[in-house]
Amino acid sequence: MKYSAGLASVLGLLAGARAGTTIWSGSFNSYATVADFDNWSWSNEVGEYQWYIHGTEPTSHYLALDPSFKNPADTSETHGLKMSIDSSATWNSQMERCELIPQTTENLGQGELFYHFSIMQNGTNPPESTLEHQIFFFESHFTELKYGVSPSPTDLQWMVQEVPYWSSPFTAGTWFNFAYDIDFSAGTVGLWASTGGAPLTKVAQNVAASTSTNSEDFHVGILRIVNDPTPEDYYVSGVYIETGPITTAIGSGSSGSSPSSSSASSASSSSAPASSASSSTAPVSSTSSAAGPTQTQYGQCGGTGYTGPTTCASPFTCKAISAPYYYQCL
Numbered sequence: 001m002k003y004s005a006g007l008a009s010v011l012g013l014l015a016g017a018r019a020g021t022t023i024w025s026g027s028f029n030s031y032a033t034v035a036d037f038d039n040w041s042w043s044n045e046v047g048e049y050q051w052y053i054h055g056t057e058p059t060s061h062y063l064a065l066d067p068s069f070k071n072p073a074d075t076s077e078t079h080g081l082k083m084s085i086d087s088s089a090t091w092n093s094q095m096e097r098c099e100l101i102p103q104t105t106e107n108l109g110q111g112e113l114f115y116h117f118s119i120m121q122n123g124t125n126p127p128e129s130t131l132e133h134q135i136f137f138f139e140s141h142f143t144e145l146k147y148g149v150s151p152s153p154t155d156l157q158w159m160v161q162e163v164p165y166w167s168s169p170f171t172a173g174t175w176f177n178f179a180y181d182i183d184f185s186a187g188t189v190g191l192w193a194s195t196g197g198a199p200l201t202k203v204a205q206n207v208a209a210s211t212s213t214n215s216e217d218f219h220v221g222i223l224r225i226v227n228d229p230t231p232e233d234y235y236v237s238g239v240y241i242e243t244g245p246i247t248t249a250i251g252s253g254s255s256g257s258s259p260s261s262s263s264a265s266s267a268s269s270s271s272a273p274a275s276s277a278s279s280s281t282a283p284v285s286s287t288s289s290a291a292g293p294t295q296t297q298y299g300q301c302g303g304t305g306y307t308g309p310t311t312c313a314s315p316f317t318c319k320a321i322s323a324p325y326y327y328q329c330l
């Protein structure tokens with residue numbers, strides 16, 4: 001089902017911060033220590049996650065929990081998860097893998113659903129850009145993030161059946177928030193994204209895809225192709241799946257998320273793969289002198305139909321998030 005941005009925001013106000021209904025929560029709050037992930041087995045399917053796609057070392061070699069491992073904007077979670085791969089992390093093949101799978105009896109593959117997650121790499125044990133990574137993917141790869149592949153190996157790229165539609169440099173220390181917008185009825189998938197504590201905006205319109213899941217093949221984690229000794233660490237939080245309308249606030253359910261969102265979601269129906277452009281600047285003429293109004297961090301600063309301030313407060317600059325529709329001060 002579709003909602004206009006206006007209706008969605010009204011519904012959002014009525015419902016409080018959270019807009020849709022969460023049908024599966026991948027919060028780590030119930031995991032006091034990473035040993036809790038080992039509670040799960042095929043004969044004892046407990047907790048939020050199936051945990052079997054990992055290497056031969058103890059769980060604590062691949063997973064760690066800490067309050068500093070979550071997106072700090074996500075106040076609904078007590079801690080985040082660090083996920084690590086190295087040469088010991090092979091599972092069933094020569095690929096290195098560290099992946100959690102939702103443990104639920106819900107149908108995760110009907111109607112329009114939003115698959116939310118946040119991911120960060122902090123510069124220590126960063127991802128190797130010469131190796132292919134599959135990140136938060138489905139078995140059929142109808143939607144996924146990739147890193148280390150063409151055309152932008154140093155970018156986090158959102159792909160639909162191997163075709164890139166959006167990308168951004170995988171900047172160290174920056175939390176990237178995403179929601180896969182999957183319409184299993186229509187057979188389409190789009191992408192919402194933001195960084196830090198900014199609300200999600202739609203950065204790629206839905207395109208046709210072979211959307212399907214058996215509700216046990218959403219891979220929350222990382223797969224690196226070919227065995228390589230270089231260790232890599234990723235930080236993950238904010239994992240949940242909801243029905244529409246989408247919750248755009250990060251860490252919603254918490255207090256006072258500012259409602260300055262929902263501007264970009266009305267973008268048009270361009271079908272061409274919109275390559276990132278996240279490093280280019282907005283096509284706005286910046287008058288150097290006159291100190292007009294400036295936009296604050298994460299605020300919109302350009303895009304089709306936008307009439308507000310196009311200059312960002314220092315030290316932020318206006319970046320194309322989804323040219324030509326949406327530009328943001330980052």
Ligand SMILES: *[C@@H]1O[C@H](CO)[C@@H](O)[C@H](O)[C@H]1NC(C)=O
Pocket residue numbers: 030031032035036037039046047
């Ligand atoms: C895992 O099992 C332990 C011991 O039975 C229990 O204390 C803990 O709450 C369980 N964790 C989860 C997440 O179910």
Ligand SMILES: *[C@@H]1O[C@H](CO)[C@@H](O)[C@H](O)[C@H]1NC(C)=O
Pocket residue numbers: 082122123124
């Ligand atoms: C990254 O996080 C780890 C904790 O997992 C910490 O020890 C390290 O100092 C951090 N690196 C940077 C560059 O912040």
